Amino acid sequence: xxxxxxHTCLFIDMTSRRTHREVLDSEIxxxxxxxRGMGTYFLGxxxxxxxxxxxxxxxxxxxxxxxxxxxxxxxxxxxxxxPLTNTVCSCSVGGxxxxxxxxxxxDIIHITGRSDKQTNIFIENDSxxxxxxxxxxxxxxxxxxxxxxxxxxxxxxxxxxxxxGCLYASIMVDNSFASGRGGLGLVMASKNIRALVVRGNAHxxxxxxxxxxxxxxxxxxxRLFDASPALMGRxxxxxxxxxxxxxxxxxxxxxxTANFRRTFFEGSTAFSGPAIRSEETPRHYACRGCPIAxxxxxxxxxxxxxxxxxxGALNENxxxxxxxxxxxxxxxxxxxxxxxxxxxxxxxxxxxxxYTGDALVEKVRSIMGxxxxxxxxxxxxxxxxxxxxxxxxxxxxxxxELPAYDPRGxxxxxxxxxxxxxxxxxxxxxxxxxxxxxxxxKTDRFSFSGKARIIKIAEDTNTVVxxxxxxxxxxxxxxxxxxxxxxxxxxxxxxxxxDLLRIGDNIYTLERHINSxxxxxxxxxxxxxxxxxxxxxxxxxxxxxxxxxxxFFSALExxxxxxxxxxxxTIAETRIKGLLLCRTR
Amino acid sequence: xxxxxxxxxxxxxxxxxxxxxxxxxLYGLDDEIYSNRDQVPEKVRAxxxxxxxxxxxxxxxxxxxxxxxxxxLRGNPDVxxxxxxxxxxxxxxxxxxxxFDPGAIACALNRRKGCIVKDRGIxxxxxxxxxxxxxxxxxxxxxxxxxxxxDIINGLHxxxxxxxxxxxxxxxxxxxxxxxxxxxxxxxxxxxPPADEAGIIKAMDAAGKAMVHAHLVDSFxxxxxxxxxxxxxxxxxxxxxxxxxxxxxxVPLDGSSTCExxxxxxxxxxxxxxxLSNDRAILHGHPRFSVIMSMFGEPFKFGETRHIGGIPxxxxxxxxxxxxxxxxxxxxxxxxHAAIVHGHGVFVxxxxxxxxxxxxxxSIETGCFELYKEALKSGA
Numbered sequence: 001x002x003x004x005x006x007h008t009c010l011f012i013d014m015t016s017r018r019t020h021r022e023v024l025d026s027e028i029x030x031x032x033x034x035x036r037g038m039g040t041y042f043l044g045x046x047x048x049x050x051x052x053x054x055x056x057x058x059x060x061x062x063x064x065x066x067x068x069x070x071x072x073x074x075x076x077x078x079x080x081x082x083p084l085t086n087t088v089c090s091c092s093v094g095g096x097x098x099x100x101x102x103x104x105x106x107d108i109i110h111i112t113g114r115s116d117k118q119t120n121i122f123i124e125n126d127s128x129x130x131x132x133x134x135x136x137x138x139x140x141x142x143x144x145x146x147x148x149x150x151x152x153x154x155x156x157x158x159x160x161x162x163x164x165g166c167l168y169a170s171i172m173v174d175n176s177f178a179s180g181r182g183g184l185g186l187v188m189a190s191k192n193i194r195a196l197v198v199r200g201n202a203h204x205x206x207x208x209x210x211x212x213x214x215x216x217x218x219x220x221x222x223r224l225f226d227a228s229p230a231l232m233g234r235x236x237x238x239x240x241x242x243x244x245x246x247x248x249x250x251x252x253x254x255x256x257t258a259n260f261r262r263t264f265f266e267g268s269t270a271f272s273g274p275a276i277r278s279e280e281t282p283r284h285y286a287c288r289g290c291p292i293a294x295x296x297x298x299x300x301x302x303x304x305x306x307x308x309x310x311x312g313a314l315n316e317n318x319x320x321x322x323x324x325x326x327x328x329x330x331x332x333x334x335x336x337x338x339x340x341x342x343x344x345x346x347x348x349x350x351x352x353x354x355y356t357g358d359a360l361v362e363k364v365r366s367i368m369g370x371x372x373x374x375x376x377x378x379x380x381x382x383x384x385x386x387x388x389x390x391x392x393x394x395x396x397x398x399x400x401e402l403p404a405y406d407p408r409g410x411x412x413x414x415x416x417x418x419x420x421x422x423x424x425x426x427x428x429x430x431x432x433x434x435x436x437x438x439x440x441x442k443t444d445r446f447s448f449s450g451k452a453r454i455i456k457i458a459e460d461t462n463t464v465v466x467x468x469x470x471x472x473x474x475x476x477x478x479x480x481x482x483x484x485x486x487x488x489x490x491x492x493x494x495x496x497x498x499d500l501l502r503i504g505d506n507i508y509t510l511e512r513h514i515n516s517x518x519x520x521x522x523x524x525x526x527x528x529x530x531x532x533x534x535x536x537x538x539x540x541x542x543x544x545x546x547x548x549x550x551x552f553f554s555a556l557e558x559x560x561x562x563x564x565x566x567x568x569x570t571i572a573e574t575r576i577k578g579l580l581l582c583r584t585r
Numbered sequence: 586x587x588x589x590x591x592x593x594x595x596x597x598x599x600x601x602x603x604x605x606x607x608x609x610x611l612y613g614l615d616d617e618i619y620s621n622r623d624q625v626p627e628k629v630r631a632x633x634x635x636x637x638x639x640x641x642x643x644x645x646x647x648x649x650x651x652x653x654x655x656x657x658l659r660g661n662p663d664v665x666x667x668x669x670x671x672x673x674x675x676x677x678x679x680x681x682x683x684x685f686d687p688g689a690i691a692c693a694l695n696r697r698k699g700c701i702v703k704d705r706g707i708x709x710x711x712x713x714x715x716x717x718x719x720x721x722x723x724x725x726x727x728x729x730x731x732x733x734x735x736d737i738i739n740g741l742h743x744x745x746x747x748x749x750x751x752x753x754x755x756x757x758x759x760x761x762x763x764x765x766x767x768x769x770x771x772x773x774x775x776x777x778p779p780a781d782e783a784g785i786i787k788a789m790d791a792a793g794k795a796m797v798h799a800h801l802v803d804s805f806x807x808x809x810x811x812x813x814x815x816x817x818x819x820x821x822x823x824x825x826x827x828x829x830x831x832x833x834x835x836v837p838l839d840g841s842s843t844c845e846x847x848x849x850x851x852x853x854x855x856x857x858x859x860x861l862s863n864d865r866a867i868l869h870g871h872p873r874f875s876v877i878m879s880m881f882g883e884p885f886k887f888g889e890t891r892h893i894g895g896i897p898x899x900x901x902x903x904x905x906x907x908x909x910x911x912x913x914x915x916x917x918x919x920x921x922h923a924a925i926v927h928g929h930g931v932f933v934x935x936x937x938x939x940x941x942x943x944x945x946x947x948s949i950e951t952g953c954f955e956l957y958k959e960a961l962k963s964g965a
Contacts, residue, residue, distance in 0.1 A: 223674050226906030227850050229822050233905065234853050235843035244843045251844050273843040434713050437847055438823045441716040442832070450586050450714060453615050453639040457712045460637060481677075481698065496695040501637040558616040 009038075010106045012121065012128070014191045015054065015113030019128050021106070029107075030493060033500075035063040036090040037467035037507045038108050039079025040514070043088050047514040051081040051183075052190040054114040060101065060156070060196070061109075063469015067102040068208060069218050070486035071225065072290040072471040074098050076173070078156075082182035083190075084167040084339070084380050085399045085423040086518055088511045089182035092427070092466055094287035094295070095174035096154040103200025115192035122151065123198045133194035137163045138368075140332040144195060145175035153199025159334030160368055162189035166378040168339035168401075172331065176301060177287070180336040182400065182422055209492030217486035221478045222291065228477035230437050231292055237473055240273030241284060241296035242305035247272050249309065252436060252445075253539045254409025256402070257313040259345040260395045260528075263406045263536030263544050267318025271308045279320055292473050303327035303337065309404035310341030311364075315348065317356040326364045333368055339380055340364060342401035346381040347373075350390045397424035398524050407527060408536045408544050410435040410445045415555050416455050418525040419563075421511040429458035430472060439476050448551050452558035460504035467507065468500075509564060510579045513571040522569035525556060586613035589715045593642070594621050596719060601647055601800065602726055608706075609644040613715050631687035636694055638710045642718035643685075645706035649764050650726050653733045656757060658703060665701065665728075668735050669876055670928040671806050672728035674903055679725055699725050727803035727871065734758070734877045738957065741964030744882050755965050762961070767874055767954035768947050771798040774940040778865065782835075785811050785818050789833055792868065792939035793826035801870040801946055802826055807930065808849035809939070811866045812859050815839060819855060821847045853905040854932070857915035864922060864934030868942040871930040872950035874957050878925075881960060885927045890917060894952040898925045923949060 007029030012019045032041045038061040049056040058080045065073035076098035082089035101109065104125050118133040135144055141159040148155045154174055162169035162185040169185030170178045179185070188196075208214040225231050232238045249255040250268040257265040269275060276282060282302045286293035296302035303311070303323060307330075311323040330337045344363050348355055355363045367377045376384040381401050385394035395402050400423025407414035412431030420428040431454065435445040443454065461480055465472055468487055484497045495503075532552070536544030560567065564575035590611045597603045606621065613619045614633055632641060645651060657665055658681060665679040680693040680700040690708055693700035699709030699721040707725050711717030737758045740747035750758070774795055779788045792809055796802050807826050810819035817836045824832035836845040836852065838859070845852055855867050879898045882891070887908050891898045897917040901910025910926050917924040922934040923945055931949055935941040 220677060222906075223902065226909060227674055227903035229848055229850050229852060229904075230846050233846060233848070233850070234840075234856070235845045235848075240843055244846050247843045248846055251842075274841050438821060438832075441711070441714055441720065441823055442821075443714055450589070450613065450615050450639060454713050457637055457639060461712075481696075498636055498691065498695045505637065561616045 007108075008106055009108040009110055010123070010128075012109065012111045013113040014111060014115040014119065014193065017115070017130050021126075024108075031503065032507060033064050033464070033467035033503060034066075034107060035061050035075070035077035035467040035469050036079060036092075036463060037503065039077055039090045040088060040507050040511050042110060043079060043081065044510055044514050047517040049081060051083040051086065051187060054191070055112055056081050056187070058111045058184070058187050058191060059108060060097070062098040062101050062107050063467060064487060065483075065490055066098045066469040068486070068490040069214055070470075070483065070490060071218060071221050072287075072292055072474040073469045073486075074288050074290065075466075075469045075471055076101070077466055077469075078171055078179045078184050080184050080187040082184070082400075082422065083186045084183040087182075087398055087422050087515050087520065089184060089422045090466060091171075091179035091181055091184060092472070093171070093173050093177050093179045094471075095177035096288050097156055097173050097198060098469060099288055100154040100198040100200050103202045104198055105200065105202050106198075109196075111191060111193070113191060118192050118194045120195045120197065121193060123196075124153070125200050125202070135194065141172050141334055142175055142332060145172075148195060148197055151197050151199065153197055155195055155197045157195040157334075158185040158188045158193070159332065161333045161335040161378070162186050164368060164378060166335060166367065167380050167383075168336040170330075170334050170336050172334055176295060176297070178331070178336070180338065181425065183336070185334050208490045210489045213489035214486060217482055217489055220482050221474070221486070224477040224482065225291060225474070230439065230476045231473065235273065237294045238284065238292055240277065241282070241294050241302060243271070243273040243276050243296070243302065243308055245305040246308055248436065249404065252409055253537055253542045253544055254406040255309055255313045256395070256404055256406045257537070258316050259314060259342075259349040259393065260402070260406060260530060261349070261534070263409060264539060265313035265316065265318075267316075268309075268313055270318040271312045271320045271323055275320060276302055280324075287471070290471060292471070294473060300324055300328055301331060306404045307337040307341065310338055310345070311360065314341055314345045314404070315356060315360055316354055317360050319357040319360075322357045322361050325361045329361070329364045335367065338403050339401045340367060342395060343377055343381040343384055346385055346393050346395065347377065349393050350385065350388050392529055395528050395530070397527060398422075398520065400424040405432055406536055406544070407531055408547055411448050411547070411555075412443065412445070412451045412455055414527060414531065414547055414552060415448065415451055415559065416458070418527060418556060419455060419459070419559055421508065421515055427472060428462060429455045430462060431455065431458060433476055437476060440479065448555040452555050453562050456559060456562045457501070459508050460501050463504035463508045464500045467504070506579055509571060509575060512563070512565070513576055513579065516570040520569070522556075522567070525569055527552075586615055586619040589613050589640075590619050590621050593715045593719045597644060597722070600723065600797065602650070602723060603644050604647045608647075609642065611715055611718075612641040614639050628685060628687050632690050632694075635687060635691035636710065638694075638712050640711035640715040640718050642709050642715065642722055643705060643707075644722055646726055649761060650730060651706065653761060654701060654729045656754075657729055657733055658701070665732065667728035667732055668880060668928065669728060669731045670902060671871070671930075672724060672731075676721060676724050676728065679728065701725065723803060724806075727873070730803075730873055731876050734874070734957065735880045738877070738881055738960055738964065741961065742881075745884065752965075755961065758961060762958055767950045768799045768801055768872065770947070771795045774938065774943050776938055776940040778938050779811070779813075782813075782818075785813060786830060786833055788939055789818060789820070790829050792943060793820065793829045795943055796868065796870050796946075797825070797827040799947065801872045801950060803871055803873065807868075807870040808851050808855075809866075809868050810849075810855045811939070812864070817855060817859065819845075819848050819852055822849050850904050851910070853909070853911040854914050857911055858918055858932070858934055861915050861919060862922065862934060863936050865937060866935045866939050866942050867932060868939060868946055869930055869932045870946055872946060872953070874953040875925050875931045875950050876928060878953040878956055879927045879929070888913065893925060894949070894956055896921065896923055896925055896949055898927055900927045901929075903929070925949070
């Protein structure tokens with residue numbers, strides 16, 4: 001078996017500071033692959049724990065392809081129960097952390113317990129040490145990463161937001177990459193871990209199972225990348241980062257504006273890719289081994305598309321400098337930008353206010369402040385709106401704030417928001433690929449026809465992507481067909497596309513089952529009422545009517561049948577029995 | 586889903602890929618299976634049970650295409666490896682299986698997007714829509730056609746290590762040529778340049794339909810554009826040239842918008858051609874004999890230029906990568922406003938309208954067809 005596929009888990013108990021390495025049963029690792037799959041496996045062992053229970057695990061897991069020559073496959077997944085949504089939650093993170101874990105011959109780090117003081121953990125090959133953290137609660141994350149840099153390797157850390165109890169606190173990796181959604185930073189802080197540093201020196205790339213087949217898969221994937229206008233074209237993600245999507249979403253009249261009251265923002269050209277290039281002259285950089293190089297930096301970090309759109313259009317703000325500043329505050333304090341921007345937009349609508357420019361920056365800064373409003377802002381839009389007597393103003397699903405694709409402009413996206421196992425997330429199925437970008441082929445964005453199965457298959461596919469450590473952007477060009485060949489070449493496991501999809505189906509269905517155990521049912525698979533009653537903003541040749549609730553429910557019911565759910569959205573008993581038997585051939 | 590079934594059945598027939606409605610079975614699955622057949626055979630249900638897909642196409646190609654595929658199957662290959670660059674990029678290779686056994690079909694479709702079933706035709710699938718299955722079926726027809734004629738002519742002249750065809754194989758090839766026309770003429774395009782956006786979309790719609798109708802693009806892979814002032818209008822990536830309205834991007838040349846992220850993979854090449862020339866319209870198609878003749882001879886090196894019938898042939902891969910055709914094609918088009926990209930297709934520019942460009946693509950294809958016949962004769 002090639003070294004690309006391992007199943008060594010480092011268990012850390014923060015209460016006792018005991019650690020041990022364990023090689024997991026190969027049946028488990030072959031059934032869950034790595035990354036998100038392994039996270040889901042561990043969460044499923046005790047599905048009823050609350051997010052901040054010391055016994056609830058925080059899991060860092062590499063993908064099966066991490067360290068291989070297969071392009072764009074160095075992602076790490078961080079998993080835990082979300083304090084924001086109470087669902088299972090896994091976040092894909094770039095940076096060098098996954099590779100350093102592999103170099104330390106660790107595939108998974110599983111952390112439970114709670115330290116009695118703020119602690120840094122250092123892992124170097126097979127040695128592990130714990131140190132008291134020297135920083136104040138308010139120390140900016142950039143300072144923490146700077147202080148850690150002499151240690152070498154890669155670091156994950158939490159900031160002030162986590163220590164102030166922000167429900168959408170993020171974990172930052174290598175100062176630039178965020179595990180943003182769902183508040184996993186709060187989980188890390190609840191264990192009193194301020195930073196986790198890994199450095200290894202093993203040569204993990206030395207022995208793929210079949211080097212020739214690995215090279216063939218790599219070549220096929222690179223050729224597809226080069227042929228992809230979305231990735232490598234003049235205006236693709238390589239050239240502009242994800243800000244390349246700003247103009248596209250504006251042109252399709254599906255850019256959430258004014259807390260989703262509208263779907264078009266006149267001022268979006270102020271934070272488009274060309275505007276950023278002109279104002280900031282950024283350079284691009286990448287996760288290790290990724291030719292797409294989607295990240296952009298000038299003197300300061302350039303925000304991602306979601307952040308640009310939400311600190312921009314969602315708050316009716318056309319001031320680029322304030323958007324960049326707001327993003328910087330989130331990065332320095334460790335907050336999810338989507339939830340922060342959306343919670344502020346929600347507050348603005350309830351109060352009849354508008355926070356733009358410096359006022360927006362101040363409002364973001366105020367999240368770390370004192371007083372009842374700051375407390376509410378840290379709880380996210382669902383709690384804030386409920387507490388202020390306007391629950392309908394929270395634009396979230398399962399309390400996770402929706403990202404920057406208005407569901408009235410892409411019906412697959414509407415369904416995918418509802419069925420996502422971590423709440424209102426675009427990445428679990430990413431139907432934008434076919435509804436807007438036309439990959440692999442274009443589908444009718446204003447129709448639910450066929451979307452139930454499309455979403456289900458995409459959820460399964462993206463679960464595999466997250467479990468092998470690949471980047472979802474790669475799948476705007478390549479497909480599981482090419483990555484399955486890479487997987488087999490690296491690991492020596494003769495899994496093909498459908499084997500992987502079956503595993504993806506099982507992991508996703510297990511996530512849904514865990515959520516059911518935690519009390520989630522059909523009533524939670526609903527979009528905010530606004531989307532069924534209020535139209536978006538039309539334009540030349542484009543109408544954005546409200547979603548037809550009957551059609552939405554009909555699609556949801558079809559989805560349930562296809563996913564193996566009962567009519568109430570829980571997983572059927574017959575399906576539960578097979579969840580751990582992932583290879584059914 | 587039923588709409589998709591009906592639409593792609595119509596397209597299979599209109600594109601000349603199958604002879605009639607009885608030659609294609611189309612299945613679309615959401616929570617139930619939709620089809621052009623009254624009943625869904627158990628074997629088809631078994632394929633759906635085995636695969637996480639939402640559409641399946643089983644089609645017997647029209648007789649000439651199927652005869653050509655059958656010739657390629659004579660050596661009982663397990664897999665057919667295409668020679669043209671687009672097929673290599675997007676479908677890689679084509680598994681071959683003996684009969685419609687659900688297990689064998691599932692195994693083949695686990696590996697690739699489509700396969701050839703010796704006693705049935707081509708089987709392909711989609712995970713998003715029947716359009717994927719249609720595109721793959723069309724691509725397999727194109728890839729096998731190009732491979733057959735390329736291998737014969739190279740073998741005949743001792744190129745690329747191909748075995749010399751037997752006299753029976755040469756006779757068969759000649760017989761195929763009598764049943765093939767290089768392109769199917771369509772009604773002429775307007776020679777009047779469009780003056781506004783509405784006119785441009787109308788002109789692009791007509792030109793795209795003409796290219797498909799004439800079989801100058803065999804699948805979804807061509808692209809076309811038109812320049813008006815400082816704006817280029819170009820077909821989107823993956824768009825079918827006979828369904829362009831709604832799939833045309835407006836690209837300002839000053840780079841003020843990134844909406845072109847959905848544009849054709851060859852946008853960079855189109856832009857460069859416009860920058861270097863006074864062209865106003867560009868057509869890019871995959872006329873089969875132009876592609877075949879571009880591969881006549883020993884393999885081509887990047888940066889090398891050859892000529893076929895006076896038209897330059899250059900190497901270059903799809904897109905704007907290090908060896909992308911954007912680095913070779915635009916220069917090659919300077920003299921004659923036309924060039925062939927090795928193993929890929931024809932690009933033609935016009936300083937006026939699509940009318941002129943379309944005529945030129947057609948004449949290049951006719952010329953290459955004649956050159957092929959001559960090469961076959963001289964080699965024999």
